[in-house]
Amino acid sequence: DVDPIYERYADSFAIGAAVEPFQLEGESGEVLKKHYNSIVAENVMKPISIQPEEGKFNFEEADKIVKFAKENNMEIRFHTLIWHSQVPEWFFLDEKGKPMVDETDVKKREKNKKIVLKRVEKHVKEIVKRYKNDIDSWDVVNETIDDGGGLRESQWYQLTGTDYIKVAFETARRFAGKDAKLYINDYNTEVEPKRTELYNLVKDLLADGVPIDGVGHQGHIQLGWPSLQETEDSINMFASLGLDNQITELDISLYGWPPRPAYPTYEDIPEERFQAQAERYNDLFELYEKLDDKISSVTFWGIADNHTWLNDRAEEYNDGVGVDAPFVFGRDYKVKPAYWAIMD
Ligand code: XIL
Numbered sequence: 001d002v003d004p005i006y007e008r009y010a011d012s013f014a015i016g017a018a019v020e021p022f023q024l025e026g027e028s029g030e031v032l033k034k035h036y037n038s039i040v041a042e043n044v045m046k047p048i049s050i051q052p053e054e055g056k057f058n059f060e061e062a063d064k065i066v067k068f069a070k071e072n073n074m075e076i077r078f079h080t081l082i083w084h085s086q087v088p089e090w091f092f093l094d095e096k097g098k099p100m101v102d103e104t105d106v107k108k109r110e111k112n113k114k115i116v117l118k119r120v121e122k123h124v125k126e127i128v129k130r131y132k133n134d135i136d137s138w139d140v141v142n143e144t145i146d147d148g149g150g151l152r153e154s155q156w157y158q159l160t161g162t163d164y165i166k167v168a169f170e171t172a173r174r175f176a177g178k179d180a181k182l183y184i185n186d187y188n189t190e191v192e193p194k195r196t197e198l199y200n201l202v203k204d205l206l207a208d209g210v211p212i213d214g215v216g217h218q219g220h221i222q223l224g225w226p227s228l229q230e231t232e233d234s235i236n237m238f239a240s241l242g243l244d245n246q247i248t249e250l251d252i253s254l255y256g257w258p259p260r261p262a263y264p265t266y267e268d269i270p271e272e273r274f275q276a277q278a279e280r281y282n283d284l285f286e287l288y289e290k291l292d293d294k295i296s297s298v299t300f301w302g303i304a305d306n307h308t309w310l311n312d313r314a315e316e317y318n319d320g321v322g323v324d325a326p327f328v329f330g331r332d333y334k335v336k337p338a339y340w341a342i343m344d
Pocket of ligand 1: 042043218309
């Protein structure tokens with residue numbers, strides 16, 4: 001019998017996992033209770049799950065996760081109030097059902113912008129009112145920066161500029177209260193040009209009075225990328241703005257990008273890959289611990305290797321056959337070398 005991960009890091013930060021409601025039961029539920037003291041929904045709190053049709057809020061699945069977390073004394077991260085992906089199309093249609101981005105008339109564009117911002121406000125307000133006493137940290141907006149630098153040209157951005165970000169944060173603050181922790185979340189926050197772009201955006205928003213408390217670093221990383229130095233610099237950059245940092249979606253893929261070639265089955269993964277992964281986990285957690293006054297939680301994007309979105313990606317790029325193995329627990333929930341690496 002092995003020691004709980006969260007106890008090992010109790011003096012530093014919370015240890016979380018992303019889950020689907022079905023994972024709350026059975027063996028995955030047991031591992032979750034034992035090793036993690038924070039939880040986040042892998043999908044069921046995204047806009048498409050919570051408000052699939054305008055005005056029709058669906059909290060059923062999200063409630064299951066909140067209930068489980070409360071019963072087991074876990075922190076909860078909310079992921080995510082606003083995002084360009086997994087968002088229903090109705091947010092961006094005008095009253096005639098036409099995509100607002102196609103509108104060329106300046107007056108109508110102004111009107112559409114107001115409608116979209118009202119929709120953002122309503123979405124955020126309904127959710128925050130329901131969960132304000134339950135959630136510890138909120139991903140208010142997700143992935144606002146483009147991979148090449150610059151702001152992501154999502155429909156949100158095309159229709160409102162950065163006002164959707166402002167309205168989302170202001171509404172979250174208004175209804176969640178002053179103690180709520182509000183995050184801007186993104187991936188590849190370690191590397192240029194993205195991290196400087198995100199830094200500049202956050203700096204401008206803060207100067208504008210937008211209530212941001214921290215940066216969420218997704219942490220979908222690889223064995224050799226990004227470097228530890230880049231990771232450290234990024235945390236320090238955002239901390240220098242007076243912000244908290246959270247690692248929100250950690251997984252360490254065995255592959256580069258794209259994940260090709262991938263091992264066809266789990267049994268094909270050579271032991272040395274798991275050793276290399278353990279070293280990577282060791283270095284990373286050593287760094288997180290060193291920076292623990294700047295990092296309040298570290299969340300894995302799953303519980304164990306039997307359920308990871310990276311498998312979908314491995315399959316996608318390898319004609320339907322390929323697996324990944326990003327976590328510290330194996331497919332059978334047994335500890336991997338990576339577990340011992342972070343517990344040392
Ligand atoms: C992923 C989920 O893991 C998948 O199940 C789903 O099909 C797509 O979304 N960045 C994020 C997460 O912020 O919400 C994504 O989660 C992974 C990338």
